Amino acid sequence: MPKVNMTVDGRPITVDEGSYVLQAAEALGIEIPTLCFFKYVKPYAACRICVVEAKNKRGRTRIVTACNYPASEGIEILTRTPRVMAARKLNLEMLMSRCAPMPVLTDLARKLGIDQPRWGTGTDMCILCGLCVRVCDEIVGAQAIGFASRGIERFVTTPFEVDSDACILCGACAALCPTGHIRMEEASDREVVHSEITLGPNAAISVPFRQAVPNAPRIDPEFCVHFRTGGCKVCASVCPKECISHDDVERFEEVEVGTVVLATGYQDFDPTPFKQYGYGRLPNVITSMEFERMNNAAGSTGGKILLENGKEPRAIAILHCIGSRDENAHPYCSRVCCMYALKFAHLVKEKTSAEVYQLYIDLRAFGKGYEEFFHRILEEGVNVIRGKGAEVVSAGRDCQEGSLIVRCEDTLAAKFREIPVDMVVLCTALEANRDAKDVARRFGISVGADGWFIERHPKLGPVSTTTDGIFLAGVCQSPKDIPDTVAQGSGAAAHAMSLMIRGEVEMDGAYAVIDDEVCSGCRLCNDLCPYSAIGFDETKKTSSVNPALCKACGTCAAGCPSGAIRALHFADDQIYAEIEGILS
Amino acid sequence: MRPIVSPKELNDLRDRLRAAHDPNHTWVQLCAGTGCLACNCEPVAAAFRQKIHDEGLEGVVHLKLTGCHGFCERGPLAVIQPQGIFYQRISPDDIEAIIDQTIKHGKVVTKLLYRDPASKTRIEKAEDIPFYKKQVRLVLRSNGHIDPTSIEDYIAFGGYSALAKALTTMEPERIIDEIKRSRLRGRGGGGFPTGAKWETCRNAKEEPKYVICNADEGDPGAFMDRSVLEGNPHSVIEGMIIGAYAIGSHEGYVYVRHEYPLAVKHLTIALDQARELGLLGPNILGSGFAFDIGVSRGGGAFVCGESTALMASLEGKVGEPRAKYVHTVEHGLWDKPSNLNNVETWANVPLVIEHGADWFASIGTEGSKGTKVFALTGKICNTGLVEVPMGITLREILHDIGGGVPGKKKFKAVQTGGPSGGTLIVETRDAKIMRSMEDAGEISPGDAVTSLLDLPVDFDELTQAGSMMGSGGMIVMDQDSCMVDVARYFIHFLIEESCGKCLPCREGLRKLHEILERITKGQGAPEDILTLQEISETLIDTSLCQLGGSAPNPVLSTLRYFRDEYDAHIRDKRCPAGVCRELVGYAITEDCVGDAKCAKVCPTGAITGGPRNLQVIDQSKCIQCDACYQVCTFNAIVRVKRDRAADVQTTARQTWKPVKERTQAEARA
Amino acid sequence: MPKPKLGLYWAASCGGCEIAVLDTELKVLEIADFFDIVFWPCAMDFKYDDVRALADGEITLTLFNGAIRSSENYEMAKLMRAKSTVLCAFGSCAADGCIPGLANFTSLEAIERYVYDESPSTVNPEHIRPQPVWDVPEGTLRLPQLWNTVRTLPQVVDVDYIIPGCPPQPDQIKAVVDAVVDILKNGKPLPPKGTVLGADPRACCEECPRKRDVKKIRAFVRPHEVVPDPEICLLEQGLICMGPATRGGCGAKCVKAGVPCRGCYGPPAGVHDQGAKMASALGGVIDSTDPEEIERIIAGIPDLVGTFYRFSLPASTLRRRQVRP
Amino acid sequence: MSFEPNLVGFLCNWCSYTGADLAGTARIKYPPNLKVIRVMCSGRVDPNFILEALAHGADGVLVCGCHPGDCHYVEGNYKCQRRLPITRMLLGEMGIDPRRVRLEWVSASEGVRFGQVVSEFTEEIRSLGPLALQEWAFDAAAADAQLAHQGGDHA
Secondary structure, three states, X not given: OOEEEEEEOXXXXXXXXXXXXXXXXXXXXXXXXXXXXXXXXXXXXXXXXXXXXXXXXXXXXXXXXXXXOEOOOOOEEEOOOHHHHHHHHHHHHHHHHHEOOOHHHHHHHHHOOOOOOOOOOOOEOOOOOOHHHHHHHHHHOOOOOEEEOOHHHOEEEOHHHOOOOOOOOOOHHHHHXXXXXXXXXXXXXXXXXXXXXXXXXXXXXXXXXXXXXOOOOEEOOOOOHHHHHOOOOHHHHHOOOOOOOOOOOOOOOOOOOOOEEEOOXXXXXXXXXXXXXXXXXXXXXXXXXHXXXXXXXXXXXXXXXXXXXXXXXXXXXXXXXXXXOOOOOOOOOOOOHHHHHHHHHHHHHHHOOOEEEEEEOOOOOOOOOHHHHHHHHHHOOOEEEEOOEEEEEEOOOOOOOOOEEEEEEEOOOOEEEEEEEOEEEEEEOEEOOOOHHHHHHHHOOOEOOOOOEOOOEOOOEOOEOOXXXXXXXXXXXXXXXXXXXXXXXXXXXXXXXXXHHHOOOOOOOOOEEEOOOOOOOOOOOOOOOOOOOEEEEOOOOEEEEOOOOOOOOOHHHHHOOOOOEEEOOOOHHHHHHHHHHHHO | OXXXXXXXXXXXXXXXHHHOOOOOOEEEEEEOOHHHHHOOHHHHHHHHHHHHHHOOOOOOEEEEEEOOOOOHHHOOOEEEEOOOEEEOOOXXXXXXXXXXXXXXXXXXXXXXXEEOOOOOOEEOEHHHOHHHHOOOOOOOOOOOOOOOOOHHHHHHOOOOHHHHHHHHHOOHHHHHHHHHHHOOEOOOOOOOEHHHHHHHHHHOOOOOOEXXXXXXXXXXXXOHHHHHHHHXXXXXXXXXXXXXXXXXXXXXEEEEEOOOHHHXXXXXXXXXXXXXXXXXXXXXXXXXXXXXXXXXXEOOOHHHHOHHHHHHHHOOOOOOOOOOOOOOOOOOHHHOOEEEEEHHHHHHHHHHHHHOHHHHHOOEOOOOEOEEEEEEEEOOOOOEEEEEEOOOEHXXXXXXXXXXXXXXXXXXXXXXXXXXXXXXXXXXXXXXXXHHHHHOOOOOHHHOOOOOOOOEOOHHHHHHOOOOOOOOEEEEEEOOOOHHHHHHHHHHHHHHHOOOOOHHHHHHHHHHHHHHHHHHOOOOOOOHHHHHHHHHHHHHHHOXXXXXXXXXXXXXXXXXXXXXXXXXXXXXXXXXXXXXOOOEEEEEOOOOOOOOHHHHHOOOOOEEOOOOOOOEEOOOOOOOOOHHHHHOOOOOEEEEEHHHXXXXXXXXXXXXXXXXXXXXXXXXX | OOOOEEEEEEOEOOOHHHHHHHOOOOHHHHHHHHOEEEEOOOOOOOOHHHHHOOOOOOEEEEEEEOEEEEHHHHHHHHHHHHHEEEEEEEOHHHXXXXXXXXXXXXXXXXXXXXXXXXXXXXXXXXXXXXXXXXXXXXXXXXXXXXXXXXXXXXXXOOOOEEEOOXXXXXXXXXXXXXXXXXXXXXXXXXXXXXXXXXXXXXXXXXXXXXXXXXXXXXXXXXXXXXXXXXXXXOHHHOEOXXXXXXXXXXXXXXXXXXXXXXXXXXXXXXXXXXXXXXXXHHHHHEOOOOHHHHHHHHHXXXXXXXXXXXXXXXXXXXXXXXXXX | OOOOOOEEEEEEOOOHHHHHHHHHHOOOOOOOOXXXXXXXXXXXXXXXXXXXXXXXXXXXXXXXXXXXXXXXXXXXXXXXXXXHHHHHHHHHHOXXXXXXXXXXXXXXXXHHHHHHHHHHHHHHHHHXXXXXOOOOOOOHHHXXXXXXXXXXXOO
């Protein structure tokens, strides 16, 4: 970009050719007032407040608008001559005579030395700066609003002055409107989602949550204007390091490794289908994860325990085993709920004066110091009731005690109870990720009926899997708490390390071989191998087994119609001999 | 029709067409321009056809419907060729006489000839009529002679020979050089040198380039471009092709008002014919040069005559102007180099190419070459389209060609350049008033000319006088026009036409209008004059486009030449021309003959008196509609300052005498 | 040195194998020249007694074609075995049972019932059946007796070599003859007993020019139901081609002509049961895990055993169908 | 003496064989008729093995593998699941009751179930009776006797 030398109010500056005078003045710290300029949209030059005097090399002086007058070699810009100031003043006075005395105008009037605008002020809220129209068109790309009519009748509206589908509700126009003339309104009766569910700020570009790794912002294409309309990209233009790219696409990178630790974790059980708990139906019935989020100092309530109406709860019920130890959901124990439920009770006691009710089936405080913690909770005055929460119902609006009623059978007191509370926390089960089977297949391991990955041996191989070099860590194998997870993770890491240090893998003697002399290359076996150990040699036109990948299941040997595949140690003739032997 | 693939073939065609022209045949060139259409020329044409048919003269007598002959005031018009007899105000009933006498027996029908009011003689030939005598018709040379829907007619009249010359014998640079040397200036109003514009556009780096014809003629009272497009569309097309060839463009557009249906029709026919003949298309006249023209119809916004707004409109966007700090010749239509000229400019191009720059430059003044077409309207006898050489004086246009003001009224002013142009004083002002204004410092000494009637009409002179050439509208005003009201009227027009994008134009025009309206209502304050000037300056300084930038011209020029009228309104609450309703009162003087015409037209029944008696206006009922003033043939109704109307009326009552008595008294005297 | 002696015999078969010998064209003259043909009932006038007159092992090489279907076939098998140094099961019938072996799908009784009573062209009101022994005034007439179960030659006598094919391809016969001539002339060692001659160790696919990819079968089709793509493996197109489970050597003639291999060269070495192997292979590549869909796909295999065992039923693991009275 | 079926079982190494082991260590009682052959995966079970077993005197064949989805080799059992129906269909056409071949899913933890499966299968085969393939082996003596009866000369 060629540079040009110019002066603004006598001060020299070198700028890119074609850049605008306003930018040059800004660089020099010289303020030029404007009502319609915004640096991310094209200059519009409609308000004519930013007028300055420009003197070109030939000495010709004229009034130009600074926002879109291109810098050229040798021009002299004067921003505060009497002619300029008079024009600005008169223009503003004329505008004010039409518009309401809004701060954006009165502030500017004060700056320009207008005490009393000569034609007074009007009532219009719109100054016709066009920022909204331009941001909607140029940045958002929605073109949902525009000018209608012309001359003094001109006004901003949606097409045909009706609610427009073109509007994507981004709010950019309202955000940019200098007078507040444009407002966002709730147009339909959309459900308000409990704000605790999201883990981070709800912006299109944000760090997903505080502890995110890597701790860097990412663009959420669902919210980002660019991915909805193709426009905007303002973030990219403000990033000084030019880190933001909207053109990046998902790509797969191959990494060659010798060993893998699977730590894919779990997913939270969704209690919505269990209508009796009222989740998603009744207010202030939340899951443990949502409660945890609320307690986080970085959460939306700043760590305060609050009801949806913003008030502090007076009583909270914590229901254990929602989805765990339940024939209708998961038969297993999720192992962590008891202890975190106790922790919740402790937090509630610490932060509020609310009553806490723990509704449990059995309290499984099996770890080191766990039982002691339970006793501490009891001492803190938490009501611990043995009996699974049966139902949560609304108490009706006028109820004095609380808005929700929890019903349960107190099996120790042998009586049916109804407990009025403000908030119910559901300790939802840990369940296997819905894609656990796909992951297992990818790594050649198995999943149990519950969806957890199966270890090689429940006692002797709790970390390794039936596939050499693949190790398990954490809840993906089965529910476990943090200490157990750390222990298993360390074990998995150690296993992996030992393989890596050795640098080689010991192989089993049992594997399949294909007799090159017999194989005719029919390729019937190729897709049989779940480990993709069988490859086809296009030049030799025969298939062959990679013994390092082969796990000796023998399926290929059974499937070879030519008898070319021999499953070592389980060869056809060996099995025939066995058959003959046992039947003789 | 077979496409023409070489200039020679074009010449051959022309020769064939001319050879086919039988000198013994008769051609009736009947004007079918919009003016004559309005004067009912269609029944005349139908009657001609019928008569020709009835007399069995088909094939010997040809009726040709041509474009505007210019003398709209006298329509319907026809010229009988080859004799060149000019008939005017023809009605269907006259056809029989024309055919029987003139065509069959060569006798002139005298009553249809133009009668010169000065010499009181009938004139047979058009070129002898004063209206035509002082004109130099170049752009309009073929208007009135050719059938605009026939490309053969145009070719037979020498059309497209300039194109052939340009494509075969001239390099693009040569053409630009020729145009530059001709010193042709844009006829759209600004007067920018055409050659220089073309050169910049040619040198602009980006491709493709566009050539555009601005036919968005929006000025009230202007119809030059329309007449050219209607009467001779091929001249514009030819000019555009030459321009495109010179600039290096392959795509052109004509942006024409939707309100010009006939122009659009003739232009479209002409384009189709040109395409069919290979004069537009991929290989024009076998030269390898490709060019074509599209037609885009404007929605009638005045601002779309502004080049950037026009281009925005062409692009399909809202027709709003943008800043021209970067010129459209570099970044115009679709951000590509675009050369825009108006209809008349394009129509001049073939002339320059055909006859040479030197010939063209020999016409006109030092700064302005060639001719200019004006639409002469308003209070003038010979309303119509006139083409005059640059440098002709206003007096020649108004008196010699225009025939002066009708009735016994006096010239007052002429408005040129459309609503953004200026109003020029042409009447002889009271020297005493002028001197007192000069003394008071209200006008500068140089302005105290008594009249601008002898002002030579060219770009620079008009600008210097506070008006502008504009596209050629020329509205004549007589003594009955109030200059403050005229200014108010034009500002109101511009308020309606301002796009509203930039603040000064949108808000400033409104403010100007508010003030002017106040003045015309007698509520003006002395400081209003200053405010008007202040707003005008800001408008000129800070408007985004020339619509706003030139909008104060009506105010400033009237302030300059008719300051006394403003003062009369503000200081004396009086409208000297008697136009401003709020200030004027109507009274009937003793001249009343009692024919009661006025009482019949009065919408409020304010006039009473009975037949053959003095008519009296009831001031409480009068709404100053001016209807009575318009109908009184005895100038008995006067427009006076409102508060004096009752007095005048009272005086009349005292002095009025019945007509009979008056005649007797006169007889006695 | 006297000429080596050659015997050819035709048991339960169509005779195509012997025609195949003649199809060796000029080679047959070479054979006649090199060998002293001592027994070839099809081509020359010999009596069984001529063979019986020979010393044991006097015939150097016997090419025995045809399955063992009757007592006569059995007798001749034993005779030829005794008189031959090298006994070769020649052709699919002798080797695997072939088309005559399809009789094992039913019982002798059922066959006779049909042939002598039920077939539409039969008029036999007295239900006369062939009698193995019939006394007439001139003496006792004896007819060979048909067996209920067809056997392969190796199942009834010791066989030295096998030449498969229905029929063995003339090129392969020529090659075998050349090899035999080479051995006899030049004293080369014999191949190990039981060797399959005149065929490839690999399956038919080896000779198949079609393009093969990994296989996933969602439905089986019959040849008349589709126009097969000439470039692509027929099995991939859902046609049951026995090629992968069939010994090569034929030159993949059928497949090249667009007809799926029917398996005439018998199972490749190491495969016990051609049909079961094919069943296993196909089962592996059926593209479904839904039991019902699997059933549906399998049901689409036309004539399962007839397809899988067309040439090898008597040699198969189960050897015959269990026919319950 | 009642008929004691002679049964051959092909058990996958990871589930069923372990399950059988478990049945043993858990002292679960089931009939002793089943003779077990261990294969690494039910996918290894070639229909040839089943025919071979039947041809060599087995009255029934039981194939056990991991439950669908639990296969140690990901989907070997699915292959078995596809081969067995073909085998059974083949047997049916060969005049052998398809019930003599059965496929069962037995996991490593299902010792009890293994016992039940073996018991049920044994009873079923018992009710079907011995397989006793007709004319499977070639009876040379009978053929020779026939020849002698015929007079030995057909010429």
